[in-house]
Amino acid sequence: MTGATAASDEAPKVAPVNPRPKGWRLLKIALRTRKAATMLAFGFSSGLPYALLIGTLNAWLGEVGVALATIGVLSWIGLAYSFKFLWSPLVDRFELPLLGRMGRRKSWIILCQAVMVAAFAGLASTHPASQIGTFAIFAVIAALASATQDVAVDAWRIDVADEDTPVELLSAIYQLGYRIASIVGGALALVLAARMSWPMVYLVMGGLMALMILVAARAPDTSRPPVSALHALLTQPGQLTPRTRAIALMIVGISWAWALYEIGSFMVSVLGDAPAGAPRPSTADFMKLYGPWIVIATVLVPLVVAATLNALQKRGHHVLDQADTRRSGARTVLNHLYLALVAPLAELAGRLGWGVLIVIGMILTYTLCYNIWAAFAFPFYLDFLHYSKDEVAFASKVFGIFMTILGIGLGGYLFARIGRFPTVLIGAILPILGNFLYADLAEGGAHIDAFANLFGLNALAGALGSDARMVRLLLAISGENISTGIAGAAFVAYLSGIVSKDFTAVQYALLSSLTFLIGSLGRGIAGEAFDTLGYATVFRYTAAVGLVAVVFVLLEWLRVATSERRAKALT
Known part of the structure; x- marks a missing residue:
């Protein structure tokens, strides 16, 4: 045997790269193994409370006559998802009494699921119009439990991944479960609400969450690892x-x-009982x-x-x-907090210098244009435009999800075709145009109708048994969801490219949380503005705010281009 032959025989065989499974093939794979099936259930368990608390809950509040200003303040419960990295060290290191013996991650998951079941029952037993303070407490508890469950589920996905079920496959299965939950907590919940009371809808959804506890109880888990490399580096x-x-x-x-x-x-x-005659803050x-x-x-x-x-x-x-060489439980917790709150920004500031101000400005404002009013979509469709729950369920949570997926696909295509910053810039501009679409919809949809008539969409809808009013809603949602899908795909790719490989998880978690900070805070102002100025005016104002993101994108593009030119000049 020749040396060349021997070398070729000893060379490791490269496994063929299989395309990422999608659709029914992904669902089939998800149900094949215990880990994958559990991941599908955990994705559903994460997506269901988010859909119920951040979107569907506002449809209930709007229907019973809660003021938009109050809905805006209550939407701040979404900050729990933005700030969940603050208590992620506790979830990572603290062993729960009694439940801890069930498993490192699943004990936290089961606890959070049980709390959400109780919180949904509390929401169902409280009338939001007359008991908004108590109602808000149950909503906050549910949001905190949901955000904490997300921390544990994300960690579980990384921990249990192996060669048979790699983390990429588990992540895809998680997204599948999450999207199914978005339809159940959005479209199905609205369809049920047209046929039963809102409290009964939330009891049904609480029952679905209770089933997830049974799945979590049978989930595999991992043991607690030693101190990580980043913790060791600090010593x-x-x-x-x-x-x-x-x-x-x-x-x-x-x-x-x-x-x-x-x-x-x-x-x-705001949500508590005000003294008689006293104005609301x-x-x-x-x-x-x-x-x-x-x-x-x-x-x-x-x-x-x-x-x-x-x-x-x-x-x-x-x-x-x-x-x-000193070790203690308190120091380990402090190290976790330091790595979650300080170290990611320290690394980013050290690497980018003053450019970090541009990066943070872009992160804070990029999604502002559409995040600031997203919580009011259901009250807008149902109470202002007077679409039925079935119509909104189909348009927003079925048709709309497909439009979002289309937008995400277009964003990925543009990213590969024309490059990073051109796509990020397009993603900053398109949602502004989407807001103008909604302003037109709020004023009767004259421009949307003209577009639909030009391309024969109203005639097609009539032939299919629908009408121009439904076409108007579908076109507005199409424009908005496609544009935000492109923006989301572009921005996730941008964030993924800017994080350090040494701090990938914690840095991405912190930066992605900042993405929603201004938008979440701005919802309180938006709710009050909708009450006083009207939907169309506020949509135009939020479109104007989106121009700030465009400016930051251009500044960041210029910063990166200048940095790359300097790097080439030094080589």
């Missing part, structure tokens, strides 16, 4: 001392705690007074702290002279 010479990290963490923690306290206190004052006044300070506390203060730590470490101040 090496040249790293900041534990005392310095603790002081930095205290400053950032106090800033976040103050912001959350102010938001929570205002929610209580104004969301617009609160945001004018506290909004900028909340952004400073949650974004600017951590950035300044991160930049200061980078400067100290660069100059060799307050760093370890030798490896730190």
Whole structure:
């Protein structure tokens, strides 16, 4: 046997790359193994409460006559999903009493699912029009439990992945379960609400969540691992001392705690029982007074702290002279918090310098144009435009989901075809146009009707037994969902490209959370503005706000292009 032949015989065989499964093939794979089937159920368990709390709940509130300003403030429960990284270290390291013996991740998942079942039952037993404060408490509890479950499910997916069920496959199955839940918690819930009371709908949905507890109880799990590589890195010479990290963490923690306290206190004052004759607190006044300070506390203060730590470490101040071998549970928790709240921004600030301000500005504003009013979609369709629940269920949660998937596909295609920043810029511009579509829809849809008549869509709808009114809604949703699908795909790709490989998970979690910060806070103002200015005017204002994102995209494009030219000049 020749040497060449022997070498070829000993060379490892490269497995063929299989295309990522989709549709029914993905569902078939999901039901084939225990891990994959569990992942499908966990995806459903994550998607169902989000659909019920962030979208469908507002349809219920609008139907019983709750003011849009109040709906806007209640929509701040969505901040639980934005800030879930704050308590992710607790979920990762703390072993629950009694339940902990069931498994590291599944114990948290089961606890959260049980809390959500109880919270949905609480919502069903409370009348939102007359007991909005109690109703809000149950909604907040459900949102916190749902966001915490997401943390545990994300960790479970990574932990249990193996060669037979790789994390990429589990992620695809998770998305499938999540989308099924979006239809159940959106379209099906609306269809049921047209035939039964809203409390009964939420009891049914609570029953579905209770079934997920049975699935979670039989899920596989993993043991607790030793301290991770990032934790070990913090103990090496040249790293900041534990005392310095603790002081930095205290400053950032106090800033976040103050912001959350102010938001929570205002929610209580708005949703609680006001004294007779006393005016309700104004969301617009609160945001004018506290909004900028909340952004400073949650974004600017951590950035300044991160930049200061980078400067100290660069100059060799307050760093370890030798490896730190001390271990304790408290230090492990502090390390987790430091890696979640401070280290990701410190790395980003150190790598980008002053450019981090442009990046953070772009992250804060990119989704603002459509996130700021998304919570009011159901009240807009049902109470203002007077579409039926069945019509909205089909248009928004069935047809609309397909349009979003189409937009995501177009975003991926454009990203590969014309490049990163051209696609990101298109994703910033198109939602602005989508807002103008909704402004036209709010005013009767004259321009949408002209488009539909030009292309014969109204005649086609008539032949199929529908009418121009439904075509109007479908076209508006098509424009909005396709544009936001493109924007979402482009922005996820951008964020994935900018995060550090050393901090991929925590940095992406932090940056993606900041994406929804301004939009979530702005919903309170939007609700009050819808009540006072009307839908069409607010849609145009939010479109104008979207121009801020366009400016930041152009600045970031210029920054990256300049950086690349300098790098080429040095080579």
